[in-house]
Amino acid sequence: MSAKYDLNYDLDTIRHSAAHLLAQAIIRSFPEEKVRLGIGPTIDDGFYYDIDMEHHLTEEDFPRIEKEMLAIIAEDLTITRKVLSRDDAILFFKNLGEDLKVELIEGIPAEETLTSYTQGEFTDLCRGPHVRKTSEIPSHFKILSVAGAYWRGQENQKVLQRVYATAFLSEKELQEHLKFLEEAKNRDHRKLGKELELYLMDAHAPGSPFFMPKGAIVYNELVAFIRRLYHQFDYQEVITPQVLDVELWHISGHYENFHENMFFTDIENREYALKPMNCPGHMLMFKHYKYSYRDLPLRFADFGRIHRYEKSGTLSGLTRVRTFSQDDGHIFLSLDMIQQEISELISMYFMCYRHFQFMDVKVNLSTRPQKRMGEESSWDLAEEALRKALVENKCDYQLNPGDGAFYGPKIDFKVADALKREYQLGTIQLDFQLPERFDLKFVNAKGELERPIVIHRALLGSIERFFGIYLEHVGGAFPFWIAPEQAVVVPVKSDAKTQLDYAYKIYHQLKSAGYRVRVDARNESMNLKTRQVQTAKIPFMLVVGDREVGNSGVSVRRYGSKSSENMTFNGLTELFADLMKEKNPAERIYKENNKENHQANHQEEIVL
């Protein structure tokens, strides 16, 4: 960091000043254009300026504007602040032809002080603060992109050009950030989803992905993995209807509270809704049987498809959709079972996230809010149980007092991906309310009817959204067990019958062992085929030439590797079998006092 920035300006001030620099440079770069300015705030990782001009800015304009920004820095213009009366401000910007600024002023409450900042010929309406002269703005900035944006965010307003840029205190930080952006762009799941033929979108179903064959494999493997976890942790999967009478949604409270996000349909003069959540269905199922304490905790899991309305403008890739499935589950239990169950859940969650190589997991505990339902003693017990379970699992957690839902406390899990971006994935939400609304009861040990508590829980959350996050996390290079195509067999000479025969022999063997494999027997160069296998990020390319035919071997090239290794076919199948073990979650460790599995000490192999 050079000396001239040692001025105690924080990054936000620097970026604020850089935004003015950008606006001034744009005006200067297009002297023939009438440029009108909107707003130019800082955002996470940078800033933008909304402008209105005839010329459509493109990436080709960026160098010229950046050069002008550097020139303004070199001019070392003094930046002066001025307090303006409302009338003066309006008059001033009206004279400049800055109608948008006039609109902004008119929208600012009367009691607020208006200030402007001037550098050379450029004056902007601004709260500040700013640096004192343009030479104090570091030259470590970069214009990134331009996009359309409604003026004031309203769809009935004019579309302005939003110029995104960033600035840092050091060149190193800037370069690191640009590298991050480049990497994020390359990993963008919408881009990868298209390139790897994982899914597509169609105007006939907005926000509703069509998973192509390769995407469907990944999707189904995600579900299969969660099912294996469920088998270990004693969940019981159920399959439930999607279209349910609104009467049910009145009972559950969704009709009143979630109506805006639901789709409705009519059947025989009754109103039905497409389910936006699975919970009410599970409540019905619980109510249908007379469960006893011996049956609890009862864990229903459901991969049912749900539908939620989102405005078409907000839809994006797999992360903001109108239809998705969750690895959803509801646990019915009594108050005294909470700690044990939460403890099991926490270890299950960590087991899951680690399996997908999300190693940095943050946990939040949100406790009773001001407005809440349920007895105080229940909240005491529940919160204490959650806390103890977190401690028991040696979980560093952040406490968010008052942040729980009105119907119960909750734990949520955030993971950081390969680019250190954080995403909230799983939640564990206690619910005192739904069992009330559905009047659920179980027979307790004393033979009395008791109200159960419900835990809503999902590890991945929306599978569609997790798909998108995970795709970016692995940058499209899926691990072997989940890769849509696991290997491609390539004969060196596609016209050599012995090689071709041998390639198919290998193909059949691997396929009948369950692997996802194909032969690339096209009459194309080995170079092209290799490049295509790399681009498709397929874990293994298996090359077979005369030598391999001769020694029943295979030349194995792993994804990302520049070189090949020779293996026997037996060696290869052993390697594959070994890699496939990664589809299994880690072995569950039974905790002591686990009611159902109190013989935890019998995990060792039976020797006979």
Added chain:
Amino acid sequence: MSAKYDLNYDLDTIRHSAAHLLAQAIIRSFPEEKVRLGIGPTIDDGFYYDIDMEHHLTEEDFPRIEKEMLAIIAEDLTITRKVLSRDDAILFFKNLGEDLKVELIEGIPAEETLTSYTQGEFTDLCRGPHVRKTSEIPSHFKILSVAGAYWRGQENQKVLQRVYATAFLSEKELQEHLKFLEEAKNRDHRKLGKELELYLMDAHAPGSPFFMPKGAIVYNELVAFIRRLYHQFDYQEVITPQVLDVELWHISGHYENFHENMFFTDIENREYALKPMNCPGHMLMFKHYKYSYRDLPLRFADFGRIHRYEKSGTLSGLTRVRTFSQDDGHIFLSLDMIQQEISELISMYFMCYRHFQFMDVKVNLSTRPQKRMGEESSWDLAEEALRKALVENKCDYQLNPGDGAFYGPKIDFKVADALKREYQLGTIQLDFQLPERFDLKFVNAKGELERPIVIHRALLGSIERFFGIYLEHVGGAFPFWIAPEQAVVVPVKSDAKTQLDYAYKIYHQLKSAGYRVRVDARNESMNLKTRQVQTAKIPFMLVVGDREVGNSGVSVRRYGSKSSENMTFNGLTELFADLMKEKNPAERIYKENNKENHQANHQEEIVL
């Protein structure tokens, strides 16, 4: 068959006369009642009579009525036919107070001859023919049940009592039929579904089953089995949206032709429909990419949930529902690929049905109807290809000329279940139309754009319906690989710690090997536990007492067996592993000339 029935009467005439016998006996059995008669036709396996009377008939009334029927036979009444003018007929039945008969007469076209049949005091309006005297009616009849039925089948009409009965030419046939009915009742999937806790129905979602944990296991195993078949036969599963713009349903023609059975919803002022079929989604996906002849046949598979409106009155168990999934698939191919593909399909279908022990499979081929689309030469080629494929597979098939759809010929498959009841399951439907409607094209070997043909195909059809049929086929006793619970471990003394520990040891071993197993450690008698395992039709009960603890063994009792066998635990796991192999479909036999798999001769193990 006794001598007196050697009269050349067919079974239908006998049952017709038995229906009169039934009506006469009911009138005689309730002398105080005003009994009015509706209609009394023969049906498959019997006959019924609709009657209107105050008293609600129950099973308790049946013996008395049957006794009266026997009495009338013994009376040896002559049955006389009489031709009536319309006026005479109306007058006659009006005088009898038989208003329903009067209504019937008024509905009969003027040119039809009216006849009545009289036996003793009883006269019925009837076309005949009948036996000549009541003594010619065999006494091998049985009243079966009574149910409500709208007069003339119209919901705005009175509900009559429909008395079901049957009659046969010999006592042996009657008894066989009654045994069949008893067995069918015991196997009724609605009854078994409840008893075995497989699924439940709730008024909030008519016609929409909730699969409970045990049902969901069976359901998912069915899907998993079909997926294994798909892996062998090179299908590519896709996952597609459920809510699609009506514009799409206009293109596909469903809006015009299937509107009555569809559910609609509104999004942002556009009309959308819940998909009643998967095809249009697959057409969109095909259209999205530029496929070449090398990619064909392209086989999309989809287990997507679909919704179809059915009147609430017609809904029944799992066989008539409003929402279900299919093992649906669409194959895109060129005309010259049809024979090869159909041939593969036929072997796949047989492989599938045999796997579920449906050994009696009937095949129908339906060819071009009068009204049809597509070129005559295409029909010639397609029908010839279908025929050749059937012959190639040594398939006895029935030809139904003219029974194909207007858009293509089809093959369908009927299977007979354990009670020899026939169900249509799979279809293979060629479609010349959808590719037209969606303007689909692929690049052929000459580099030209060519219109593909689409094959709609499903093996099981609706998975819900197949679930119901299969449940009845196996009578609730599922084979090991698909059984919801595969084994229960029962300690002889649930309070003996060593036994309990050993039971859990076995449980953990089996569970971590993936089996669905539990311990029954309740303090209940071995008799009760055994009975419950039998009632739940669980394939294995594994009893462990001191002897088993001592020798690391297990006492194994199979479902349906009266005795147990002693095994080592190793022996048991070998047995289980062996049984689990049944989850795999038979190994596919590659036919010659199979484009993709022309190295069919390389199915043998690679020896290295």
